[in-house]
Amino acid sequence: MSTENVKVYDAEKIVVGRLGTRVAKDALMGNNVVIVNVEKAIITGDRRSVIEAFKVKRDIRTSSNPTRGPFHERRPDMMVRRMFRGMLPWPTPRGKAAYKRIKVYIGIPEKYMNAERIVLEKSRYRSMKNKFIQVSELSHELGWRSSEVA
Numbered sequence: 001m002s003t004e005n006v007k008v009y010d011a012e013k014i015v016v017g018r019l020g021t022r023v024a025k026d027a028l029m030g031n032n033v034v035i036v037n038v039e040k041a042i043i044t045g046d047r048r049s050v051i052e053a054f055k056v057k058r059d060i061r062t063s064s065n066p067t068r069g070p071f072h073e074r075r076p077d078m079m080v081r082r083m084f085r086g087m088l089p090w091p092t093p094r095g096k097a098a099y100k101r102i103k104v105y106i107g108i109p110e111k112y113m114n115a116e117r118i119v120l121e122k123s124r125y126r127s128m129k130n131k132f133i134q135v136s137e138l139s140h141e142l143g144w145r146s147s148e149v150a
Helices: 016-028 047-058 076-085 093-100 121-127 135-142
Strands: 006-010 030-036 042-044 102-104 130-132
Touching: 006 016, 006 102, 016 030, 016 076, 042 135, 047 130, 047 135, 076 102, 076 135, 093 102, 130 135
Parallel strands: 006 030, 030 102
Antiparallel strands: 042 130
């Protein structure tokens, strides 16, 4: 995947849901999509209620054999990519092909350092007035360990 035919989104201080709708649409239209700085994206809502909701979801297992899953990610990039999957028509071949065109990264990889990044300005400043939690903080609360998270 060369950097010429790729849409690179910067997720810093962007609401995950608003970013996801744009990313899902681009992927369904056949574009390769890269999201960088995903750990700095935000989820709106009260901090405690968002963490509690994700912890309840994490505890869901099959009743017959809990080791079979479903398994829920704790890493920010995998967690957000899975959220984007919910915005695609997953059971169809079109949805699965679109999901494969989405790449999500923590930080900015060297490959995309000089690429032109798309920033969704409207959702950035309006959402910062409401209650929110960063994806990295949520991941840390769910048990993800990183040297970058304080």
